[in-house]
Amino acid sequence: MAAKQQRIGSGFGAQSTAEEVLTGVDLWGRTALVTGGYSGLGLETTRALTRAGAHVIVPARRRATAEETLRDVPGTEVHELDLADLESVRVFSGRILETGRTLDIVIAGAGIMACPETRVGPAWEAHFATNHLGHFALVNRLRPALAPGRARVVSVSSAGHFLSPIRWDDLHFRTGYDGWLAYAQSKTANALFAVHLDTLGAADGLRSFAVHPGSILTPLQRHVPRAEQIAQGWIDAEGRPAAGFKTPAQGAATAIWAATSPLLDAHGGAYCQDCDIAEPATTDDMLIGGVKPWAVDADEAARLWELSAELTGVDAYS
Ligand SMILES: NC(=O)c1ccc[n+]([C@@H]2O[C@H](COP(=O)([O-])OP(=O)(O)OC[C@H]3O[C@@H](n4cnc5c(N)ncnc54)[C@H](OP(=O)(O)O)[C@@H]3O)[C@@H](O)[C@H]2O)c1
Known part of the structure; x- marks a missing residue:
């Protein structure tokens, strides 16, 4: 059964930073793996986790760039990984x-x-x-390494999921490609992955969560023309972020909170935003957020898992 999407009152909120949610949290001796941990939100996440004492493994498709970026971040190690290449996922996981x-x-x-x-x-x-x-193949391949009884897997989704459920009849856009809908479907998939992984991982004591980090200017927007960003109201003519946008340190906070907060022990599979469990969405306004039903539906999650296992040829829980 999917988790109840109901706020729990974490004491943190939209303005909280990665550093703040880790206050008093000791990650000494703990190991984290952060995909994309050398850019945007991932870089903030890596920095914050290492400051709390964790050792962070950062897989990178641009290894030299990642090494250069993380040169001054002690407690990190970089490995090559291209998530778009399942052979690369196999080699890295091995x-x-x-x-x-x-x-x-x-x-x-x-x-x-x-x-x-x-x-x-x-x-x-x-x-x-x-x-x-x-990510599906990566986490499944890494199952033997996930710390029994305490591992957490956080899937970084997005309010972008509002725009599309899983397109069961045309997953790969054989017709009518639209970059926003393709992103939306993948972010719904990220949320559903957390739902079913949490169900299957229960036997190992694993908990999994999905998060919407908020809206933050990062290299992620590289394919969105500046004029479109202005028209969308994300930035002004000088390139300054709109009100309601978060800093990268605030954007990293929810994933880190989901990865570490004991308040979530009994809420596996939940979709979170602003350092709390998100409520069901009542509008289509992504800045307000919340979660659409298709992103936390247990049956959709199970169906997506089965299909993903078939496509990747990997299923650590079969
Ligand atoms: N920024 C926002 O407003 C926002 C809002 C909602 C959700 N999110 C989610 O937050 C996550 C982080 O985004 P961000 O804003 O931090 O963007 P970002 O700065 O562009 O970081 C994305 C990272 O993913 C890596 N990556 C992309 N394709 C890859 C591949 N094939 N194999 C391995 N790594 C790959 C990138 O590597 P390279 O640097 O080498 O390209 C980069 O390190 C994303 O999942 C995004 O959907 C962001």
């Missing part, structure tokens, strides 16, 4: 498993948004393949 280490936290944050139509692997649509299938 390397981590070989070391015999356990992972306490996985933050599946890497992603692409509103890209021109791109095909990867067997002509899969790139948002679905990268944002969802790559």
Whole structure:
């Protein structure tokens, strides 16, 4: 059964930063893996987790850039990983498993948004393949390393999920490609992944959550022309973010809270925003947020899991 989408009063909110939600949290001796942990929200996440004492593994499709970016962040290590390439996922996961280490936290944050139509692997649509299938294969392959009884997996979704449920009849946009709808579907998939992983992972004591980080200017918007960003009201003519946008440190807070807060122990599978469990969406306004029913539906989640296992050939829970 899907988690109840009801606020629990965490004491944090939209303005809380990664640093604030980690106040008094000791992650010494803990290991985290943060995909995309060298850019935007992921970089803030990596910095905050290491400051709290965690060792952070950062898989990167641009290894040299990641190494350069993280040079002054102690307690990090970079490995090569392209989530759009399942062979790369297999090789990376094998390397981590070989070391015999356990992972306490996985933050599946890497992603692409509103890209021109791109095909990867067997002509899969790139948002679905990268944002969802790559992370699906990664977490399943890493199951033996997930710390029994305490591991948390946080899937970074988005209010972008408002625009599309899973398109069961045309997952890969064989017709009518639209970059925003492709992103939306992949973000619904991220949320559903957390729902079913939490169900299956219960036997290992694993908890999984999905989060909407808020709206934050990062390199994610690289495919959105400046004029469109102004027209959408995201930035003004000088490039300053609109009211309601978060800083990267605020944007990283919800995923870190979901990865560490004991308040969530009994709420696995929940979709969170602003450092709390999100309520069901009552409007289509993504800045207000909340969660649409198709992103937390247990039957949809189970169906997506089965299909993803079939497509990737990986299912650690079968
Ligand atoms: N920013 C927002 O307003 C916002 C709102 C809602 C949700 N989100 C979600 O938050 C997450 C982080 O976004 P962000 O804003 O921090 O964007 P970002 O700065 O562009 O970071 C995305 C990261 O994903 C990595 N990545 C992309 N494709 C990959 C692949 N095939 N294999 C491995 N890594 C790959 C990127 O690597 P490269 O740097 O090498 O390209 C980058 O490190 C995303 O999942 C996004 O959907 C963001």
